[in-house]
Amino acid sequence: MKVAYIFATNNACTFKLSTMILPQLEQGIHGAEVAGMMFFDDNLYLLREGDEIGERLARVAKDKGILLMVCDQCAVRRGLAEGSFDMCGTGSVRPKGLVEGVQAGCFPQLYAALSGNPPDQVITL
Numbered sequence: 483m484k485v486a487y488i489f490a491t492n493n494a495c496t497f498k499l500s501t502m503i504l505p506q507l508e509q510g511i512h513g514a515e516v517a518g519m520m521f522f523d524d525n526l527y528l529l530r531e532g533d534e535i536g537e538r539l540a541r542v543a544k545d546k547g548i549l550l551m552v553c554d555q556c557a558v559r560r561g562l563a564e565g566s567f568d569m570c571g572t573g574s575v576r577p578k579g580l581v582e583g584v585q586a587g588c589f590p591q592l593y594a595a596l597s598g599n600p601p602d603q604v605i606t607l
Contacts, residue, residue, distance in 0.1 A: 486518045486549075486601035489525040494607040499528070500535045507542045517601040518549030520592055526552045526562055529580045540581035549595050552577060554586040 487503070489495050499519075506512040519539075521529060529536045529552060543550050554575035557563035563586045565575035571588040585595065 483603065484515045484517050484599070484601045486520070486596060486604045487516065488520045488522070488604060488606040490522045490606050492524070495521070495525040495528040495535070498607050499539070504535065504539055504542065507546065508538065516546065516548050517599045518551065518592070518596050519543075520551050520553070522553045522556050524560075526556055526560055526580075529584050530562070531579055531581055533581070536581045540583055544583055547599070549599075550581075550584045551592055551595065552580065552584055552586050554588055554591075557586050 489499060503512065507516065527533070529539070529550065540550070542548065552562065554563060554565065555567060555570040557577060558565055558567060558570065558575060562579055563575045563577050569575050571590060573587055573591050575586045577584050577586040585591070587595070
């Protein structure tokens with residue numbers, strides 16, 4: 483089974499991703515192939531350059547071909563992207579200060595990015 487995760491609730495990355503999903507992916511025991519991960523609100527902070535968990539996730543994502551995408555509007559609000567609110571959803575917002583491989587976008591960009599590797603299920607945490 484192939485899944486995509488959406489991290490939308492408070493502290494979803496602090497607990498669920500950091501202490502369960504990421505260690506399982508690193509150990510090869512997660513049980514599902516992960517096609518992508520989308521991050522909203524303060525969950526983006528985990529992906530800042532230099533964050534230990536974010537750097538580990540970036541390595542796993544690169545090795546396993548996992549899409550890492552941040553909400554463009556959330557990133558602009560937090561100073562983690564170059565662009566403006568009127569650019570959100572267009573695909574022209576660019577991440578800054580985030581770990582290697584992270585893209586910024588909204589649902590149109592998420593759908594396009596996952597179209598070549600579509601998940602069987604989307605799990606929102």
